[in-house]
Amino acid sequence: TVVIVADRPDPRWIPPSGSEILWWVKEADPEEVSLVLSLRFGWVVRQEQPLDRVREALHRIRSRDLGSDGWLRQMIHLATLDELLRPILARAMGLSAARGGAIWIRQEESFFQRCGAGFPEAPVGFSEAEALVEAGEAFFLCPREKLGLLRLVEPRAPQDTFLGWIKEVDDLLVKAWNLEQSRNLSYRDDLTVAYNRRCLEVELPQAIRSASVRGESVALLFLDVDNLKELNSQFGHPTGSRVISTVALEAKQIIRNLDRLYRYGGDEFCIIIPGSTAPVAAKIGERLINALVKSPLQVGKARVEVSISVGVASFPADADGADHLLEKADRALLKAKASGKGCVMLADETRNLDR
Structure with a gap:
């Protein structure tokens, strides 16, 4: 058994060998505990607890006691x-x-x-x-x-x-x-049943921490419906709502189960793509643009084409944190809008990715 004394549990300190770890830490939140215990079996004990508690933890580790007071239940x-x-x-x-x-x-x-x-x-x-x-x-x-x-x-x-x-x-x-x-x-967003901005603000930092620990990339798509204001003026807000719902529905059909779709607000959406670089994630944006082009809405006798612009950024290639990643994807979206709309733009590029 390896004993690690630290301020917080950190997977970077897990040694390459050894079967169990006793973490004796000052603080630990549920996500940190979950992460280190998923990587190596052990026990997390706060330093404010008496030494008897540490000895008890060592005893339970060695006896593989995983019952009602076992290691998992030490998590909040x-x-x-x-x-x-x-x-x-x-x-x-x-x-x-x-x-x-x-x-x-x-x-x-x-x-x-x-x-x-x-x-x-x-x-x-x-x-x-x-x-x-x-x-x-x-x-x-x-x-x-x-x-x-x-x-x-x-x-x-x-x-x-x-x-x-x-x-x-x-x-x-x-x-x-x-x-x-x-x-x-x-x-959840009431209109689209996609996750909402509040959920994104919670889950994007989590996705980045997870990618960092695993040495992987995570991509963020920031997309916006083109000309929604004009559609609302011409056909009414119910049609605008149909357009937003259509974008969400098509996106859900294209992304994987582990990807997450969020309605950021108004006519804007975000998609987290774990384990993906920006160029790979851009292909998802292109597929979504093409799917929407093939699915115009019928409003009375008029056919309403649905168009979106997409900005893509990834961690760690383009950003070093959640806010930075969101900012880089948003800037890429603005470039896509300025490039004629209906296209995908990468954070590290100024060229249009033709569909």
């Missing part, structure tokens, strides 16, 4: 669902000796992949999920509520080895799932 109960899923998947893979795995979370009558790899990202229907569980190829998280679906790649340990432990965290998952549902109500 208001941790987000994603912050809980990463260490749960990591621990399930470790206990089962699986080569990989993924977790899906239920939304209405389907399950959507939220973390992990090794399986297709496509949503899993409820009946398909039940068939996978019955065949022993998947396992329900919170079986009574059927909130999640766990799949492992070639698990080599008996099911009881990891399923018994997963039951110990059912109540945490239920609380996090309920919290997410309530947050979604305040984080």
Whole structure:
């Protein structure tokens, strides 16, 4: 067991070898705890707690005590669902000796992949999920509520080895799932049902921190509906609302499950593309522009063409933080507008990307 004494848990300090880590820190928020525990099994203890607490933590680490007072429950109960899923998947893979795995979370009558790899990202229907569980190829998280679906790649340990432990965290998952549902109500745009600006302000810094730790890129698309003011004047605001809804609908059909669409305000949207560079993300913007060109709206006898302009920037190539990334994508959007609209512009370029 490695003991690390620090102000806060930091994944950069995880040694290349060693099986467990006891973090003895001054402060730690749920996301930091979730991240370090997903990378290496261990325990996070605040320095304000007595030394007896540290000795107890070491004892529990060595005895693999993951019960009601185990390591996961040291996380603040208001941790987000994603912050809980990463260490749960990591621990399930470790206990089962699986080569990989993924977790899906239920939304209405389907399950959507939220973390992990090794399986297709496509949503899993409820009946398909039940068939996978019955065949022993998947396992329900919170079986009574059927909130999640766990799949492992070639698990080599008996099911009881990891399923018994997963039951110990059912109540945490239920609380996090309920919290997410309530947050979604305040984080959703009423017109488009996309996430709203407040949600973007929370999730963009999280996406950047995650990309930084993993040594990956994350791209941001900033898009704006062209000539919406003129459309409102000519056809009325209900038509303008239809245009905004159409843009959101087409965007949802193009982006992946792990990408996030936000209505920034008015006629502006943002899309976070994890694991993507700006040039790759620009292709998504081009696809969206082309899809909208092929889907004009019929308003009475008139055909209303829907056009958008898109600015793209990425971390760390173009920006060093969330606010900076948003600013660079916005500047690229302004360049796209100035270049004739209906096009994509990269933050580090002035040339138009023709569709």
